[in-house]
Amino acid sequence: EAGVAQSPxxxxxxxxxxxxxxxxxxxxxxxxxxxxxxxxxxPKLLIQxxxxxxxxxxxxxxxxxxxxxxxxxxxxxxxQPAKLEDSAVYLCASSVGQGISYEQYFGPGTRLTVT
Amino acid sequence: GQNIDQPTEMTATEGAxxxxxxxxxxxxxxxxxxxxxxxxxxxxxxxxxxxDGLEEKGRFSSxxxxxxxxxxxxxxxxxxxxxxxxxxxxxxxxxxxSASKIIFGSGTRxxxxx
Numbered sequence: 001e002a003g004v005a006q007s008p009x010x011x012x013x014x015x016x017x018x019x020x021x022x023x024x025x026x027x028x029x030x031x032x033x034x035x036x037x038x039x040x041x042x043p044k045l046l047i048q049x050x051x052x053x054x055x056x057x058x059x060x061x062x063x064x065x066x067x068x069x070x071x072x073x074x075x076x077x078x079x080q081p082a083k084l085e086d087s088a089v090y091l092c093a094s095s096v097g098q099g100i101s102y103e104q105y106f107g108p109g110t111r112l113t114v115t
Numbered sequence: 116g117q118n119i120d121q122p123t124e125m126t127a128t129e130g131a132x133x134x135x136x137x138x139x140x141x142x143x144x145x146x147x148x149x150x151x152x153x154x155x156x157x158x159x160x161x162x163x164x165x166x167d168g169l170e171e172k173g174r175f176s177s178x179x180x181x182x183x184x185x186x187x188x189x190x191x192x193x194x195x196x197x198x199x200x201x202x203x204x205x206x207x208x209x210x211x212x213s214a215s216k217i218i219f220g221s222g223t224r225x226x227x228x229x
Contacts, residue, residue, distance in 0.1 A: 033217075042119075042202050042219030043158065056216045091157060103148070104217065106157035 002026065004107035006092050012113045018080040021110045025073070025094030031055075032069055033104065034077050035091040043091055049075065050097075082114045117141050119220035121203050126226045127193055135188045135223045137203030145215050146206040149177050149188045152222065153199045161188070161201075190225075198227045 005024040013019050025032050030051050035043035046065065047057040051072040060067070064083070069075040079086055089111050093104040118140045127133040139147070146165040150158035164170055164179035164186065176189040188201055200222040208215040 035219075040221070042204070042221045044219070045216055048216055103160040103163060106159070108157055 004092055004094055004105055006090075006107040006110055008110055009108060010111050010113075012115065013082055015084055015114050016081040018078065019082055019112065020076055020078045021090050021092075021112075023075045023077070023092030023107060025075070025092070026105055028096070029094035029105075030072070030097050031095045031102070032075050033093040033095075034067055034075070035093065037089045037091055037109070039088070046077070079112075082112075084114050087112055087114045117205075117207055117218050119203055119205055119218060121201075121220045121223045123221070124224045124226070126228060127190075129193055129195060129227055129229050131193050132189065132191050133193060133225065135190075135201050135203075135225065137186045137188070137220060139184050139186070139203070139205045139220075141205050141207040141218070143208035143215070144181060144184075144205060145208040147177075147179055147186050148204040148206070148217065149175075149186075150202040150204060150219075151199050152202055158202055193227050195227050195229070198225060200224045 007022050032049045034046045036046050037043045046060045047067045048055040049069040052069045067077045089109040091109045092107045095102040095104045121137045148163050149161040151161050152158040162177035164177050169178045174191045179186045202222045203220040204217050206215050206217050
């Protein structure tokens, strides 16, 4: 079974520039998550999709971050414009559903450095 | 509010046993996960508890006490490859909604010495 795919793996941009990340979840997984993980901290949920609908985006900085999940499969996360504090690893995860026992499978992450 | 606490760092000896504790406060507890994360890699699932008690899976066991808001991960027969961060994560169900989200602690960095 193929895992969660993400690209790019690494990205370096200057502040105020824009950047986009792509995620392809495990086939058949209805729930998709984007997390931000700052060095030394645990992952922080940015947005959660159930199929192509948003379940939770309460911690997404909506003035600069946006995400979409077209057709309930692939997803993109965009930052525009980037700030220095956005430097982090952006993890995409998917699960069969959002039921209580469904474990999340994480992709390898995209390491973003904003200079 | 939501809060998850776990020790920042721990050190243990190869072949020994180590217990990593996690305490949490959530409004709608609906399960607790433990994940392992090696440096520079993504988290991988270790265990899930929703009822009180001990869940054993090979060298790893996880315990939950809902009344105390407490869990621990027990690692036996430690190996060098167990050096990693261990993340405690709680599923929190929103009131008046079927939606739930997973909240992660900051992780415990475990170092294994020979």
